[in-house]
Amino acid sequence: MxxxxxxxxxxxxxxxxxxxxxxxxxxxxEPERPIIAQLLSDPASYAGRQVIVYGLVIESISDAVFLLQDVSQRPLKVVAAPGRKIAVGDQLTVTGEFDAQAAPPVLHAVELVPTRVLGGGGCC
Structure with missing residues (x-):
């Protein structure tokens, strides 16, 4: 909590x-927009704070839990509300509260927005 x-x-x-x-x-x-590597390398500075991350779903653990990976190539465990249709390959912008106390750290999603990069940059 x-x-x-x-x-x-x-x-x-x-x-x-x-x-x-x-x-x-x-x-x-305003929520911060770190890359996942920043969250994982210094979890204490983001503990309990709202952040926004963008990435690719690389693994679906259950209907409410998945791994998200961004340009840093470091996966982050995300817990969302049950019943969402999340599939491997989905590109999402996730807003949530970062839990640095969990092992491994986890992002508790409050908003999931399907996102598609059309050109330039890219996610993963």
Whole structure:
């Protein structure tokens, strides 16, 4: 559970809380867009933060768990809501919360956007 989720859960149980950041500050923070190698080489600096990554699905572990790989050629485990149709070969932009405490680190997806690179750059 993320720090923010834990605080919100505690607030719901206790009835009151003091949070150091205003809701407006949290809402206006843009998610970072690291490549997967950055997430995996320095997981502590992204722990509990929202990030956006783009890559290719290289392995489907279950209907909610898959491995995503980007230009860095390092796979990242992604956990999404069950019932999504994710297939090997899909190109996705994933927004989610990075869990550095998991072994290996994992991205808990809140949004999956099918993405197709038509020219230039490329993903993998």
């Amino acid at each position: 993320s720090g923010l989720r834990a605080v919100l859960a505690a607030c719901a149980l206790g009835g009151w809380c003091v949070v150091s950041h205003s809701a407006a500050e949290v809402a206006t923070r």
